[in-house]
Amino acid sequence: MPVRHDTDDYRTLFLTGAPMMDMRAPLEFARGAFPSATSLPLMSDEERAQVGTCYKQRGQQAAIDLGHRLVSGATRERRLAAWREFARQHPDGYLYCFRGGLRSQTVQQWLRDEGCDYPLVRGGYKAMRRFLIDELANSVDAAQFILVSGKTGTGKTRVIQGLARCVDLEGLARHRGSSFGQLPDPQPSQIDFENSLSIALLKLRTEAAGPVFLEDEGRLIGRLSLPDVLRAKMAVAPMVVVEQSLEERVDVVIEDYIIDLGRRYQALHGDAGHKQHAQKMQADLGRIRKRLGGDRYQQVSRLMAEAFALQQRSGDVGGHRAWIAFLLGEYYDPMYEYQLEQRKGTVLFSGDRSSVLAWATAG
Known part of the structure; x- marks a missing residue:
């Protein structure tokens, strides 16, 4: 797979219909996603809720450690296999999480460790959603x-x-x-x-x-x-x-x-x-x-x-x-x-x- 770089070129992503895998939890995906996105979450809804509670009570590092414990062993391997398969089927694709932060960076690194250098969308879902809101107003005006x-x-x-x-x-x-x-x-x-x-x-x-x-x-x-x-x-x-x-x-x-x-x-x-x-x-x-x-x-x-x-x-x-x-x-x-x-x-x-x-x- 040719090495490609992370991107914040949202216009090209949407104009080309670039395939994207969404690292957010299923509930987040159900509330809103993009036509070319596939839900392949790093954590389940329950796992994400546990990590969120841990973050509030014990801070970021404790939450990160809990996340790694929850997504480990056979669970990690199953999800990693799904991400690898998506990357194989869509060599022109990208991955993203909510803000382009820990979740997408973690998956990107795990894939890289497997020899798959797969780019992520900088700013994640939040930035792409903001782009589409602004562009809708621009398109209607024009x-x-x-x-x-x-x-x-x-x-x-x-x-x-x-x-x-x-x-x-x-x-x-x-x-x-x-x-x-x-x-x-x-x-x-x-x-x-x-x-x-x-x-x-x-x-x-x-x-x-x-x-x-x-x-x-x-x-x-x-x-x-x-x-x-x-x-x-x-x-x-x-x-x-x-x-x-x-x-x-x-x-x-x-x-x-x-x-x-x-x-x-x-x-x-x-x-x-x-x-x-x-x-x-x-x-x-x-x-x-x-x-x-x-x-x-x-x-x-x-x-x-x-x-x-x-x-x-x-x-x-x-x-x-x-x-x-x-x-x-x-x-x-x-x-x-x-x-x-x-x-x-x-x-x-x-x-x-x-x-x-x-x-x-x-x-």
């Missing part, structure tokens, strides 16, 4: 955003995914944005979402100039918040509006929330997937019960239950058209029209998905 807006079911995400200079906010959030948008896989942490967003915008800044397209979103995508600096810029950004007929919008909702989501549940739960999917959709409907009103909620709930029962018996998804059309017309459309009135941005173009794509790519 960017010319155009929002892709439109009523629920117009296929705004399909437009976004057809554009080169875009950031798929719902893709980064692993959520489809609506009350029914939760996917079977969990959403990332807030910090992970912000880190991925900052990196995506940073990469676009290094490419040719031009507008960046974002889907028109509210404050939240599932449980994740859009950063305030981005929300402020989006509130006044110009927009293109996707327009599709109600029938076409129902088709999109069936494709996304019935067919695709159903396949995801079946892949995870097998024969029980259909029931899990149906229960999830009813639970989502329950969350907007107050805003729907009791009578409308009962009507939609009954239509949804009948549609899932028909689908289970025959595979026919057509029964879903009734409740979806009702929700679009009676609930989502009035809400969209109100939200559109609050936007300060200029409408640059309106049309169906193919027309919007053509307009967006022409310039």
Whole structure:
């Protein structure tokens, strides 16, 4: 392996997607990490807690000594083998801990003793996180955003995914944005979402100039918040509006929330997937019960239950058209029209998905 030097060139790390192994404890990693990072901790959560308590009670050297006792023998060998394997598979990678201090330096030295000279990131996670926070603000300030807006079911995400200079906010959030948008896989942490967003915008800044397209979103995508600096810029950004007929919008909702989501549940739960999917959709409907009103909620709930029962018996998804059309017309459309009135941005173009794509790519 060629010898490389430690680095504080965070921009290059993120632009190249350099592989990184994270020495922090699992709980630290779960709170926030980077897309190209792999959790390979020096200490477990319990071990780290013991060392932290020792540090407070007896000082740094006692804590260091305890750490070496906890990570010794077979435990040390197992972890060292995992670090060596990561280094073998990723000769262009780096390691880091929280501040680029004892944990990463210890692992670096242990690897060096094994003949593996593997570089670390100076400043560690804390410095890289600070860099991404600052760069997110810089990227938002520099960017010319155009929002892709439109009523629920117009296929705004399909437009976004057809554009080169875009950031798929719902893709980064692993959520489809609506009350029914939760996917079977969990959403990332807030910090992970912000880190991925900052990196995506940073990469676009290094490419040719031009507008960046974002889907028109509210404050939240599932449980994740859009950063305030981005929300402020989006509130006044110009927009293109996707327009599709109600029938076409129902088709999109069936494709996304019935067919695709159903396949995801079946892949995870097998024969029980259909029931899990149906229960999830009813639970989502329950969350907007107050805003729907009791009578409308009962009507939609009954239509949804009948549609899932028909689908289970025959595979026919057509029964879903009734409740979806009702929700679009009676609930989502009035809400969209109100939200559109609050936007300060200029409408640059309106049309169906193919027309919007053509307009967006022409310039």
